[in-house]
Amino acid sequence: MKHPLKQHIEEIIKLTDEEFEFILSHFETIYKRKHQYLLQKGEIADKEYWIVKGCLKSYFFEESGKEHILQFGMENWWITDYESFVKQSKSKINIDCIEDCELLYITFENREKLTKEMHKMERFWAKKSKFGRIALQNRILSLLKNSSKERYDLLLEQYPKLFQRVPKKLIASYLGVSRETLSRLNS
């Protein structure tokens, strides 16, 4: 059976088994339990995580104490504070497990090393970065263009599983509406 990470990378770039083993040697596995965190505000994100199993949120608090979800993470997604990781600067956000999680991570140093050692991975991450940017652009488009109700429907359509796994108030926070308003959107 093919390793899920190999499968994931091969959606973009074909790999020999040896190449994949080499890549994998730059990663470590880690297990985290529900409510544990991967990153806290003020820390420097020195790892990028690939989610084998589980569900996570990246979020931050407004001065008022209101929580805003920036991103959810589920199986086969990457998660980190991208800004902190790239710039090696202090993070503005937190990342927590919503469920028990199995994660593969690569450190900043290992990723730099791997990028230099293996041009295929430089291309892989370049492409990932491009697609990530496109996804963010479309989220902005949606925030500008669509009503709350429309954003709710689009999210439900795109990630139906998310609604079974995470509390609605987190969905509300991701969409940028209050939980009460979200609760009333269906009626």
Add this chain to the structure above:
Amino acid sequence: MKHPLKQHIEEIIKLTDEEFEFILSHFETIYKRKHQYLLQKGEIADKEYWIVKGCLKSYFFEESGKEHILQFGMENWWITDYESFVKQSKSKINIDCIEDCELLYITFENREKLTKEMHKMERFWAKKSKFGRIALQNRILSLLKNSSKERYDLLLEQYPKLFQRVPKKLIASYLGVSRETLSRLNS
């Protein structure tokens, strides 16, 4: 005097004069007048533009006919429909000149070619892509966290020149509020 594009690229990667000349040979200059367009919805963005002089907007229309500004472009910025350019797919957006413009552009093919021929430029664009993604992430953060008034103040602080160059209704559209609401934010 150093070419402004050389100066721009050297903020990320140092270049010899020969290297820069080689890079520049992949670009063409084009002049456009106010109200002319660079890209229309449905076309494929086959060029990426670097703005030597002038001001532009990338935007799209809601079904209702409401205009939403995705991005402004001014001197030393790049502009294109990133999604369409990267995927070579049909664009959802339009790009118009708000002022008379002088632009340098590189075609998709030339950029691919240059990326392969010159590893420094692969790194340059990878870095650009990363920073672009971070900027978009921060815009989402701001859309979730800040009130209209706060977003207005932040934009004014970051790009004061923009407010002298483009009509307020376009600023409103960029911030995601109606022009009437924007007009009332200061009082």
Add this chain to the structure above:
DNA sequence: TTCAGAGTGTGATATTTAGCACAAATTTTT
């Protein structure tokens, strides 16, 4: 099983914002 905490739905009200109308100011075109 029981109990505490988290999650959820809904009424009432306050706040924010949009949308329309119109007049004044400014810019562009002829």
Add this chain to the structure above:
DNA sequence: AAAAATTTGTGCTAAATATCACACTCTGAA
């Protein structure tokens, strides 16, 4: 210089959303 078009501010009203309050459900721990 005059005319036309665009931009801007502001009063008014309607719609969307936030906020507070409270009851009910569900889940996990003791």
